[in-house]
Amino acid sequence: MLDRVVPTISSLLNARAAGHSLPAGLYIRDDVFEADLDVFFRKHWICIGLECDVSEAGDATVIDIGASSLILLRDDDGVVRVFHNVCRHRGSRILDGGPTIVSKLVCPYHQWTYELTGELAYAPHMGANFDKECRSLKAVNFRSISGLIYVCLSDNPPDDIDELERVMNERLAPYDIRNTKIAYEKDVVEEGNWKLTLENNRECYHCSANHPELCVSFVDLDFGYDPDSLSPEDKAQADEHLALYAERTRRWEEEGHPSAAVEQLIDCVTNFRTQRLIISGAGESQTYDATAASSKLLGTMTRKDLGDTHLWGHNSWKHFMGDHAVVSIVIPLSAGRTLVRTKWLVHKDAVEGVDYDLQKLTDVWIATTDQDSDLVSRSHAGVMDPAYIPGPYSPFSETYLEKFATWYVDRMHAHGY
Numbered sequence: 001m002l003d004r005v006v007p008t009i010s011s012l013l014n015a016r017a018a019g020h021s022l023p024a025g026l027y028i029r030d031d032v033f034e035a036d037l038d039v040f041f042r043k044h045w046i047c048i049g050l051e052c053d054v055s056e057a058g059d060a061t062v063i064d065i066g067a068s069s070l071i072l073l074r075d076d077d078g079v080v081r082v083f084h085n086v087c088r089h090r091g092s093r094i095l096d097g098g099p100t101i102v103s104k105l106v107c108p109y110h111q112w113t114y115e116l117t118g119e120l121a122y123a124p125h126m127g128a129n130f131d132k133e134c135r136s137l138k139a140v141n142f143r144s145i146s147g148l149i150y151v152c153l154s155d156n157p158p159d160d161i162d163e164l165e166r167v168m169n170e171r172l173a174p175y176d177i178r179n180t181k182i183a184y185e186k187d188v189v190e191e192g193n194w195k196l197t198l199e200n201n202r203e204c205y206h207c208s209a210n211h212p213e214l215c216v217s218f219v220d221l222d223f224g225y226d227p228d229s230l231s232p233e234d235k236a237q238a239d240e241h242l243a244l245y246a247e248r249t250r251r252w253e254e255e256g257h258p259s260a261a262v263e264q265l266i267d268c269v270t271n272f273r274t275q276r277l278i279i280s281g282a283g284e285s286q287t288y289d290a291t292a293a294s295s296k297l298l299g300t301m302t303r304k305d306l307g308d309t310h311l312w313g314h315n316s317w318k319h320f321m322g323d324h325a326v327v328s329i330v331i332p333l334s335a336g337r338t339l340v341r342t343k344w345l346v347h348k349d350a351v352e353g354v355d356y357d358l359q360k361l362t363d364v365w366i367a368t369t370d371q372d373s374d375l376v377s378r379s380h381a382g383v384m385d386p387a388y389i390p391g392p393y394s395p396f397s398e399t400y401l402e403k404f405a406t407w408y409v410d411r412m413h414a415h416g417y
């Protein structure tokens, strides 16, 4: 039997043809998955949650990413902190997964006890000369950008997150995301590679056939059509739509609401895109009839007609509307499994059944995330098939996939692959 030569990760990256999806190995191989985790989930900034995950002093939650486990908490002075969930004695995990309330962090193994500031307060039987001061919990590099928590697990976090911070602090100020509450949260485990999850999110080519609920309110970013393939009537309609988009954006900007697209998608370390998108139909919110689900608007918002400020990163997508926000975070679990964690945010004082209807708030994105999960698992299964050959991206509706694949390959090269 002939030995089969397994291509290196570098050769898979080099084999990627411009304008095409990635070679199968980059989606399905375990060694690529480990490399992805190291490059994209340790050495880049990732979004892990929100300040409102820990709204009160003593609230804590654990987020696991690959081999790392992080504790996000709010200390007694109301300061948000992120620590590695690794005891400074012999390394035991301190907290188990999920949200909890704590007054101190007590390691279950030998009861080393930490203040919520991370300081080691108590370590029995360590002798009189034991120096507790140098055994604080290891803090994680993090930034709260308008209440969105980004961490970087490397000691040299990329500094081009400054642009994301600058742009989003200005755009999100009126939404006051720090003062929201999580009305609902849902985890979906997609049976697919995290890059297929991302690719699926960065196009709406699949929307009209798969997302009837979302399509009531959502208009594709790049409209996804080939102008030459349209009938004169459809072309006229599309042109009218583009003109309306341009006019709406101009008016919003004039009224002081930053709306134009800002993209940092290629030739950069930190990957993001934002734009104030128009909402179709009633124009207020991503609900089944495009009207607001919450009568108590976010932050200092007084208008429901300011569209949907969307924000993409390489492990999240987010939509900020007048009445609520939807935040999805992507955490890879293995080469073929990806956790998509979605949270629906409303004003912190909004009362369910009085100010908002939970079903109306969540219906569209629950349906959409389930539909997307199904699409990603189909996609992964097809990519696993030996018959898969990378296929061409649409130059009209999949331009952001091309940018993502280009960025992915560049970043892998930058890290020596």
Ligand code: 3BY
Binding pocket: 200, 201, 202, 203, 204, 207, 218, 310, 317, 368, 372
């Ligand atoms: O969240 C989004 O922005 C994308 C675009 C439409 C489909 N998808 C769910």
Ligand code: FES
Binding pocket: 087, 088, 089, 090, 091, 092, 107, 108, 109, 110, 111, 112
């Ligand atoms: Fe935590 Fe021993 S490992 S107290």
Ligand code: FE
Binding pocket: 200, 201, 206, 207, 211, 368, 372
């Ligand atoms: Fe989708």
